[in-house]
Amino acid sequence: MSQNHEVARPAPDGPWVIDTREFGHSPGASRSYTLRPPAPAGFGIDMVRVPTGEPIDLDLLLEAVVEGVLVSGTVRAKASGECARCLDPISEEVDVELRELFAYQDSATDTSTDEDEVSRMSGDLIDLEPVVRDTVLPSMSTAPLCSPDCPGLCSGCGAKWAELGPEHHHETIDPRWAALRERFGGTEEEK
DSSP, X not given: OOXXXXXXXXXXXXXXXXXXXXXXXOTTOEEEEEEOOBOOTTXXXXXXXXXXXXXXXXXXXXXXXXXXXXXXXXXXXXXXXEOTTTOOEEEEEEEEEEEEEEEOTTSTHHHHSOTTTXXXXXXXXXXXXXXXXXXXXXXXXXXXXSSTTOOOBOTTTOOBGGGSOTTOOOOOOOHHHHHHHXXXXXXXXXX
């Protein structure tokens, strides 16, 4: 006979966690926070990311509301990666607005929303890292460029078009004719 036991999650801790006990579940209480937690590993997408350990600047206002704590403010970070066309190193500034309700445990949101619709508090603690990640990553360019007019790489030799002369080209032969060319030794101009 099996019994269902709810496993208690450990309380979050670390530089991304804010303790809201001072609010005392009193709607209207508010406080500003300025935090600089380090970027965790994997904080990015394919071509651009915030390097692990790089500080992420958070300027936040936490406001106690009936259902929980509303977190709003800005997130700023320096991301780096590779140009999607020429693979040169690039850097970009990330500057996004954040606004998220963290619901109290056992609040009315438990019955009125799905589990993934609202962020939940762990006791009086708010773990900002998942929400910041979910806000920052979609704002990053999926195909960052070193410049808007980057010509990219030559598909024939892989050299950067910006460093190649205008006379650079590769002769392309239809593969269906390549065997004839090989058998008969090329064209008259090539002999």
